[in-house]
């Protein structure tokens with residue numbers, strides 16, 4: 067009974083939120099870029115003040131990750147991302163080609179439905195709100211139930227700051243009565259235009275079923291290949307820093323290491339020097355039992371937990387400062403959790419004879435899970451790097467950098483984003499690191515610059531038509547002559563002769 071009431075209330079609330087957002091967006095759509103920018107700036111400045119408090123709150127509410135790293139992510143979006151988008155021209159006339167006489171006009175998509183994940187609730191919510199308002203859109207969040215207090219607080223801070231600086235009321239909103247039906251009602255409402263979903267694998271199908279354009283930042287399974295020419299010390303330090311960041315919850319993070327045989331022992335030694343613990347086959351087997359729930363989904367109990375705690379769970383005594391748990395593996399399979407995304411500081415370790423075999427292994431891992439997401443290579447050999455980049459079914463190839471930070475555009479010059487597109491390979495429609503430009507349509511303006519006759523080479527067309535042998539329909543020479551005369555007549559009628 068309670069569930070039914072909750073579902074009904076949630077659906078009703080969803081309808082009201084969309085109606086308010088639709089009206090607010092009409093006002094917002096008329097704002098020039100400068101006015102939107104002022105609001106974005108106020109939101110970024112205000113939420114930055116709460117970066118630490120929200121990081122702590124997020125860990126307390128969800129149990130996922132490390133507050134210090136969440137604090138870094140919150141600062142990253144409120145400061146670095148903000149500065150990156152500050153001078154971007156996204157709406158109105160955003161491009162003009164005086165020579166070719168064309169113009170591009172950025173047009174907001176309308177009302178966006180956003181789902182943030184329980185693993186990055188604060189930073190993803192800040193990021194989505196900033197890029198949505200920057201691009202003149204309204205945005206309605208359906209908070210993840212596991213992080214609803216935290217997401218509610220982030221949004222209250224953002225909404226207060228935004229409305230104080232002129233955002234029409236209702237342009238940023240969120241569902242307070244959380245229920246599956248309310249979220250689906252937001253997705254299916256005829257007045258919502260686009261769904262921006264990060265994590266939450268269980269609701270992706272509902273988003274696709276709505277028939278709306280859906281941008282999904284989904285699971286990764288990035289293999290990190292260490293090639294013989296790599297700076298091994300740096301490669302290992304990068305991987306450890308990345309895999310331990312926020313206890314492994316970022317989807318771009320390394321899930322396995324693929325080492326070239328001739329350097330494998332050195333890599334193992336370096337990993338151990340960096341606090342890694344290599345599990346025995348038995349220990350690996352014991353830990354593997356915890357990875358999935360009965361329905362095959364990832365078990366939240368191991369997500370975003372430190373290596374030491376995971377070791378305790380299977381009764382292994384390891385030093386408290388153990389950074390990652392590593393399992394030596396040979397094979398890739400959907401039933402082998404070590405060859406899939408793990409969202410915690412656990413890595414698989416594969417050894418391959420040379421870079422070509424490593425290349426195959428990486429592809430096998432990506433086909434197993436994480437198609438379209440991310441791959442990492444540590445190498446000084448530009449030729450191998452390029453071969454890798456050309457062949458891998460991923461949307462981002464990260465070179466000599468920690469993947470967690472490289473994928474989200476902190477240590478690389480990729481766009482700073484917490485929703486990473488996986489392209490057609492990953493079942494989505496964009497492979498971008500999602501930016502405000504993904505939230506507008508580009509209206510193309512083209513001035514008349516030539517006449518139809520200018521693009522029609524009558525002489526050449528005549529030559530082709532008169533060559534009866536090449537006529538697919540087998541028309542007679544007489545028919546073709548008539549066709550040509552008709553073409554010339556049409557060009558004249560257009561006043562173009």
Ligand SMILES: CC(=O)SCCNC(=O)CCNC(=O)[C@H](O)C(C)(C)COP(=O)(O)OP(=O)(O)OC[C@H]1O[C@@H](n2cnc3c(N)ncnc32)[C@H](O)[C@@H]1OP(=O)(O)O
Pocket residue numbers: 181183184185186208209210211212244245246249264265266267268269283284285286315316317318364365366369409474483484485486
């Ligand atoms: C750059 C980046 O890092 S992007 C982040 C990418 N991250 C991911 O892809 C992580 C993928 N996430 C997961 O695998 C899971 O969310 C886990 C393992 C982290 C956590 O699992 P859980 O705690 O069980 O949370 P899960 O997301 O599955 O949701 C739990 C329930 O809440 C529901 N739920 C989640 N969000 C909403 C919402 N907005 N509205 C209504 N219901 C929701 C889910 O449908 C699910 O319902 P069910 O249990 O009845 O099927």
